[in-house]
Amino acid sequence: MGTATRPDASAPAGASGADDPRLEQLEDLGDEDFERDGSSGDDDDSGDFDDNSATGEGRRRFSTGWVAIGIAVGLVLGVAAGLLIPGLTRPGETSVEAGFARDMSTHHAQAVEMSMLAHEKATDPDVRTLGADIALTQQAQIGIMQTWLRDWHLTPTGTTPRMAWMPDGGGTIHDGLMPGMATDAERAQLRAATGQDFDTMFLRLMLNHHLGGIHMAEAALDQSDDEQVQSLAGTMVAGQKKEITAIQALLDKVGAK
Amino acid sequence: MSISTQGGDQSRPSVVSTGKKPAAGGKPAAGGKPATGNPGGGRPGGQGRGAGGGGKGPRKPIAPVKVSQGRNWGPIALFVAVGVLAVGIIGWGGWAVFQGAKPWADQAAGIDGIKDYRESPDKSLTASDHAWGPVSYSLTPPVGGKHNFNWQNCMGDVYDAPIASEHAVHSMEHGAVWVSYKTGLPADQVSKLAEKVRGNEYMLMSPIDNLDKPISLQAWGYQLKVDNADDSRIDTFIRALRTNAGIEQGASCSGGITATGTTPRDLGKDGATQ
Numbered sequence: 065m066g067t068a069t070r071p072d073a074s075a076p077a078g079a080s081g082a083d084d085p086r087l088e089q090l091e092d093l094g095d096e097d098f099e100r101d102g103s104s105g106d107d108d109d110s111g112d113f114d115d116n117s118a119t120g121e122g123r124r125r126f127s128t129g130w131v132a133i134g135i136a137v138g139l140v141l142g143v144a145a146g147l148l149i150p151g152l153t154r155p156g157e158t159s160v161e162a163g164f165a166r167d168m169s170t171h172h173a174q175a176v177e178m179s180m181l182a183h184e185k186a187t188d189p190d191v192r193t194l195g196a197d198i199a200l201t202q203q204a205q206i207g208i209m210q211t212w213l214r215d216w217h218l219t220p221t222g223t224t225p226r227m228a229w230m231p232d233g234g235g236t237i238h239d240g241l242m243p244g245m246a247t248d249a250e251r252a253q254l255r256a257a258t259g260q261d262f263d264t265m266f267l268r269l270m271l272n273h274h275l276g277g278i279h280m281a282e283a284a285l286d287q288s289d290d291e292q293v294q295s296l297a298g299t300m301v302a303g304q305k306k307e308i309t310a311i312q313a314l315l316d317k318v319g320a321k
Numbered sequence: 322m323s324i325s326t327q328g329g330d331q332s333r334p335s336v337v338s339t340g341k342k343p344a345a346g347g348k349p350a351a352g353g354k355p356a357t358g359n360p361g362g363g364r365p366g367g368q369g370r371g372a373g374g375g376g377k378g379p380r381k382p383i384a385p386v387k388v389s390q391g392r393n394w395g396p397i398a399l400f401v402a403v404g405v406l407a408v409g410i411i412g413w414g415g416w417a418v419f420q421g422a423k424p425w426a427d428q429a430a431g432i433d434g435i436k437d438y439r440e441s442p443d444k445s446l447t448a449s450d451h452a453w454g455p456v457s458y459s460l461t462p463p464v465g466g467k468h469n470f471n472w473q474n475c476m477g478d479v480y481d482a483p484i485a486s487e488h489a490v491h492s493m494e495h496g497a498v499w500v501s502y503k504t505g506l507p508a509d510q511v512s513k514l515a516e517k518v519r520g521n522e523y524m525l526m527s528p529i530d531n532l533d534k535p536i537s538l539q540a541w542g543y544q545l546k547v548d549n550a551d552d553s554r555i556d557t558f559i560r561a562l563r564t565n566a567g568i569e570q571g572a573s574c575s576g577g578i579t580a581t582g583t584t585p586r587d588l589g590k591d592g593a594t595q
Contacts, residue, residue: 128395128396129395129399132396132399132400132402132403135400135403136407139403139410140406140410169522170521170522173476173574173575174476174575176573176575177476177575180575180576203573207571210571217424219424219428219560219561219565220564220565221559221563221564223560226520237520239519239520240477240516240518240519240520240521242520245520248478248479248519251476252579255579
């Protein structure tokens, strides 16, 4: 190999030197050729270019072709990476983010149902207002979370069980219900309740519902580093804590024991 | 060793490289063109090409064959071609992403035995206008069609008696999956189905008296009938179609009718509040 390398290495010196016999040949070629020839310092490259010069256009196409192919391959790889990387980095089917978006959507949906009842039939006007506030806020948040799922190319219904994304989350499910959710019987009672009984029952169910929701949102804050999840879960925790204070004040106001 | 080689090389420096590069790239023209000025080669150009890797020493293709025709067009054409290729790849990628926006329909289509009525020539099957009073449906249970102004509550509600299809169809329009079973299905089967429904919005469940199969699942435009609550296709159906099949995105499942009975309740008709 030493023998092969050494003569090659000497070639550029010869090529750019004024006394190079080949200079006469090169003079016939364009300036560009000469400059490129002289500037290519590497052994192999300069050798190649000598050959280019000598053989003319065919040789040039050769190297240009390789440059073009190299660029094409680079583009293909770049585009493929661009297509692939979002798919690899966005939350997947069993991720904390997907579990949170799906389960919190369901959790919220029940809050919306109860709050709409409150907006419709509560006796105390402040309870009616609270109902509208919770229903509109949580319905909008459902929309945000469903949009995430769509952006992540995930379906609203997951393959994993409810709360599987939370540590020991499976144990929090009772009769298919996540923490704080009202049972079918409680929902039926709420629908049937009237007057102050309704107001009291709604406030108590909503208090429990918020406690469960805060628990879930805090788990998402702990486990996810997704910026949007952090932001929305943080909003939920702060907002529902404030509403719990309001609910407790309203429970006093409506005379609940 | 290196001296003797170098000396020979200096006299015709390109010789070495000529032999080398074709070995790497196999460029045909390099061997072919200079054939005239290559007395030492002793090989026809074509052969030199093929044996480029071995034809190291003896060739002296020094003759400065001047070729000055539009050599600049080659690179331009190549870069244009590369540009077109790149645009094509990016366009294809964008198209693929766009197409990937509805994988749930593919999931549904892959379920063995599922019936898709969305493209049925009978458009009454998936008509979506509102009507008071009883509606006659050609499918049992229906998968769509004219329906009552009020929807059946579908917040994971498990109804223990038959409900009005006129309300349930409206629920499916909102994205609900309606799990129905033949009246008299064994209790353990019923509770297995109820586990899939309870606590999940966009789900409702009810018995049907004159069902031709033990279990029938419906979503807007889709139906799957199975014999057993353990059938894995049930979960696949729910996963693919729950909310996705609905034609009113974001529509609610709460605030609906919670009563049972197969006669539709015309709440709101003529100001009736029932």
